Amino acid sequence: MKTYNIAVIPGDGIGGEVIDAGLxxxxxxxxxxxxEVSTEHLPWGCxxxxxxxEMMPAGGIDTLAGADAIYLGAVGWPTVPDHVSLWELLxxxxxxxxxxxxxxPVRLLPGLEGRIKGKGPEHINFVCVRENxxxxxxxxxxxxxxxxxxxxxxxxxxxxxxxxxxxxxFSFELARTRRNKVTSATKSNAGRYAFVFWDEIHAxxxxxxxxxxxxxxxxxxxxxxxxTHPETLDVVVASNLFGDILTDLGGAxxxxxxxxxxxxxxxxxxxxxxxxxxxxxxxxxxxxxxxxPIGSIWAGSMMLDHLGETExxxxxxxxxxxxxxxxxTLTRDLGGQASTMDVANAIARTVREVEVGA
Numbered sequence: 219m220k221t222y223n224i225a226v227i228p229g230d231g232i233g234g235e236v237i238d239a240g241l242x243x244x245x246x247x248x249x250x251x252x253x254e255v256s257t258e259h260l261p262w263g264c265x266x267x268x269x270x271x272e273m274m275p276a277g278g279i280d281t282l283a284g285a286d287a288i289y290l291g292a293v294g295w296p297t298v299p300d301h302v303s304l305w306e307l308l309x310x311x312x313x314x315x316x317x318x319x320x321x322x323p324v325r326l327l328p329g330l331e332g333r334i335k336g337k338g339p340e341h342i343n344f345v346c347v348r349e350n351x352x353x354x355x356x357x358x359x360x361x362x363x364x365x366x367x368x369x370x371x372x373x374x375x376x377x378x379x380x381x382x383x384x385x386x387x388f389s390f391e392l393a394r395t396r397r398n399k400v401t402s403a404t405k406s407n408a409g410r411y412a413f414v415f416w417d418e419i420h421a422x423x424x425x426x427x428x429x430x431x432x433x434x435x436x437x438x439x440x441x442x443x444x445x446t447h448p449e450t451l452d453v454v455v456a457s458n459l460f461g462d463i464l465t466d467l468g469g470a471x472x473x474x475x476x477x478x479x480x481x482x483x484x485x486x487x488x489x490x491x492x493x494x495x496x497x498x499x500x501x502x503x504x505x506x507x508x509x510x511p512i513g514s515i516w517a518g519s520m521m522l523d524h525l526g527e528t529e530x531x532x533x534x535x536x537x538x539x540x541x542x543x544x545x546x547t548l549t550r551d552l553g554g555q556a557s558t559m560d561v562a563n564a565i566a567r568t569v570r571e572v573e574v575g576a
């Protein structure tokens with residue numbers, strides 16, 4: 219029987235709660251589809267930082283390198299600066315393992331009411347691919363003359379031909395499995411170096427995919443289009459910062475940020491890929507058992523698909539869709555009163571029922 223070794227980083231706030239829910243569903247799928255999930259829980263994050271002065275121990279990356287995948291809850295805490303939690307845990311993982319394709323589905327699930335009047339599940343169903351390793355998150359820059367009137371801060375975006383081209387090709391290949399359309403997010407009217415470069419590579423790569431329709435939109439106009447015409451989108455490819463901003467808007471139009479899932483993929487398998495919900499640690503509701511675990515469970519489905527357990531991944535998604543379509547077991551952000559584990563239990567039951575044909 220195949221065993222998958224999963225490095226689990228519950229993180230902070232509600233991260234542990236939604237990860238427990240996700241693991242409950244993953245184990246149900248493993249039981250039904252004939253594989254095993256072995257987990258190593260790693261207590262890294264802001265709580266670890268407050269105790270040890272670092273987000274993860276020395277050698278943490280080496281620990282992760284032996285895993286088949288990484289399952290992350292959420293990272294962040296009010297007393298730890300956001301740049302510390304990002305630069306000392308998440309970005310080292312993404313960059314070390316070349317997780318350059320951050321895939322975030324934007325889909326209004328059946329039975330849910332979105333926030334856009336007149337737009338239902340048939341209108342909101344696309345995928346954002348965020349370049350995940352460079353761009354605005356490259357960390358090039360600095361500050362001088364601190365605390366003086368002439369204090370200066372410089373932040374430099376870094377776009378490489380290799381980095382942009384590989385995420386473009388990934389997006390076009392993904393579009394071929396969907397509805398054959400790629401929309402590129404740009405700002406080349408103002409970013410006359412980095413984003414003109416981005417546009418040029420987009421146009422070059424598009425020539426190798428004559429069967430895929432393609433277009434480019436300035437980021438401001440595209441943000442509006444997410445709200446006005448989401449049905450015109452299929453695969454949206456964006457730089458690191460643009461993709462980050464757009465997908466929070468995506469979470470809003472799909473009913474709740476708690477529904478949004480994310481896969482940090484290493485397409486060349488340089489190391490394990492990492493799967494997580496998009497939402498943050500939400501310390502204001504920690505411990506209340508009311509966090510929405512759909513994003514975490516959906517990310518678990520994406521992890522199963524990446525590991526080659528396609529049928530199990532589909533069963534988990536079917537479980538999520540059945541849950542939302544019925545509308546009986548929803549958390550408060552979706553208008554219900556169910557607990558985090560109520561949702562996980564309901565989805566796990568459906569995963570088992572799908573196999574036996576119930």
